Amino acid sequence: xxxxxxxxxxxxxxxxxxxxxxxxxxxxxxxxxxxxxxxxxxxxxxxxxxxxxxxxxxxxxxxxxxxxxxxxxxxxxxxxxxxxxxxxxxxxxxxxxxxxxxxxxxxxxxxxxxxxxxxxxxxxxxxxxxxxxxxxxxxxxxxxxxxxxxxxxxxxxxxxxxxxxxxxxxxxxxxxxxxxxxxxxxxxxxxxxxxxxxxxxxxxxxxxxxxxxxxxxxxxxxxxxxxxxxxxxxxxxxxxxxxxxxxxxxxxxxxxxxxxxxxxxxxxxxxxxxxxxxxxxxxxxxxxxxxxxxxxxxxxxxxxxxxxxxxxxxxxxxx
Numbered sequence: 001x002x003x004x005x006x007x008x009x010x011x012x013x014x015x016x017x018x019x020x021x022x023x024x025x026x027x028x029x030x031x032x033x034x035x036x037x038x039x040x041x042x043x044x045x046x047x048x049x050x051x052x053x054x055x056x057x058x059x060x061x062x063x064x065x066x067x068x069x070x071x072x073x074x075x076x077x078x079x080x081x082x083x084x085x086x087x088x089x090x091x092x093x094x095x096x097x098x099x100x101x102x103x104x105x106x107x108x109x110x111x112x113x114x115x116x117x118x119x120x121x122x123x124x125x126x127x128x129x130x131x132x133x134x135x136x137x138x139x140x141x142x143x144x145x146x147x148x149x150x151x152x153x154x155x156x157x158x159x160x161x162x163x164x165x166x167x168x169x170x171x172x173x174x175x176x177x178x179x180x181x182x183x184x185x186x187x188x189x190x191x192x193x194x195x196x197x198x199x200x201x202x203x204x205x206x207x208x209x210x211x212x213x214x215x216x217x218x219x220x221x222x223x224x225x226x227x228x229x230x231x232x233x234x235x236x237x238x239x240x241x242x243x244x245x246x247x248x249x250x251x252x253x254x255x256x257x258x259x260x261x262x263x264x265x266x267x268x269x270x271x272x273x274x275x276x277x278x279x280x281x282x283x284x285x286x287x288x289x290x291x292x293x294x295x296x297x298x299x300x301x302x303x304x305x306x307x308x309x310x311x312x313x314x315x316x317x318x319x
Contacts, residue, residue: 002109002319003138010034011068011101011134018057030065034101038072041111050074054088058095068101068134073111081142083120090128099129105138105159112139113319115161115191119143126150133178140192143167149175154211157183161219161318162191168199172208179209183216183243186226188318193221197229204233216243216270219315223247224256231260245272245296246316251280258283264291273299273316 007015016033019025037057039050048056050073057063071085082104089102102125105117117139126132126148133154137143140160145167153176158167163186171184182203187193200217202208212235217226227244230236242263244253254276263269269288274297276284281297288295304312 003114003317004108004110006036006072006108007034007070007103007106010070010103010136013068015070015106017072018053018061021056027061030062031067031098034068034070034103035061035066036070036072036106038106039074041073041075041077041107043075050085051088054092058092063092063095064097066096067098068103069096069099070103070106072106077105077107077112077118078116079118081118081120082122082139086120086122086125090124093128096129098131100132101134102129102132103136103138107138109319113161114139114159114317115141115187115319117141121146123148126153140164140167140187145170145174147173147175152178154178155181157181157216159183159185159219159317160187160191160193161185161315162187162189162193163195164192165195165199168195172200172203174208176209178211180211181214181216182209182212183214183218185218185246185317186220186222188221188315191318196222197225200229204229204235206234206238209235213239214241214243215239216245218243219246219317220244221248221313221315223249224253227253228256228260231256236261236263237265239266241268241270242266243268243270245270245274247273248313248315249274249276250313251277254280254284258287263288264293266293268294268296270296272296273301275301275303275313 013034015036017036037053039053040047119139119142121144122137136157138159140163147170220226285295
């Protein structure tokens with residue numbers, strides 16, 4: 001599967017594409033929407049570039065009231081990194097003084113497959129916007145995220161078809177005292193997802209992110225190993241929500257969760273897109289639902305047998 005729709009909501013706000021210059025559409029209150037700034041990834045000479053879209057945005061919108069920006073496509077995103085986008089956003093930090101949220105790379109498969117999106121070192125954005133509360137990025141190719149300190153960030157989401165171990169270690173080693181929600185799409189080794197549960201050690205130990213209440217370790221080809229690590233991870237005791245969805249979780253990983261520390265304090269355990277047997281799903285529900293835990297078991301998958309004795313399981317988002 002791939003991503004087939006743009007974000008409709010971000011930071012609790014409806015997403016609005018910046019209207020075309022000739023549209024004559026009246027602009028809304030700048031604080032009432034998340035502004036989507038995008039240009040075609042396969043850009044013709046007569047189409048507006050991302051730089052031009054951004055310049056028009058700065059000229060036509062009261063940027064001092066803008067709370068959220070969604071960066072969509074940019075020209076040749078499959079070959080050109082987000083570095084120039086990051087630089088442009090940083091250069092406008094004296095005008096985007098109310099900015100609380102940024103999402104970088106809201107593209108569908110028609111624009112650029114998730115594993116083709118070329119990212120860059122995105123952490124300078126955090127330094128440039130100390131009041132940022134939410135940050136999301138899509139695409140793992142070229143993504144750089146060394147350990148950083150940011151005292152205001154509450155939500156961090158990294159969506160990839162393959163998240164590199166160095167990036168995982170950088171995030172897990174960051175100092176984010178206000179972080180309440182972390183979601184990492186770990187992906188597959190075919191698309192650069194070479195991390196292991198060991199790379200998450202500071203996070204799983206509970207030493208990092210003291211405010212964390214929602215943890216997503218998603219879309220992973222090693223989901224059974226992730227589940228086994230989570231089953232004994234001290235961080236789980238303070239979570240409200242645990243998300244192990246979109247991966248190749250089997251009965252082995254689910255059994256590890258049941259045999260590990262209690263999960264009855266959770267409000268939700270999300271295992272959507274899984275390879276669990278019906279019996280294991282019933283065991284999980286019977287163990288947790290009576291305690292008020294919402295167990296999400298939607299989108300069950302069936303392994304594919306190629307007839308030669310090989311069984312294939314797939315993460316939800318990979319291409």
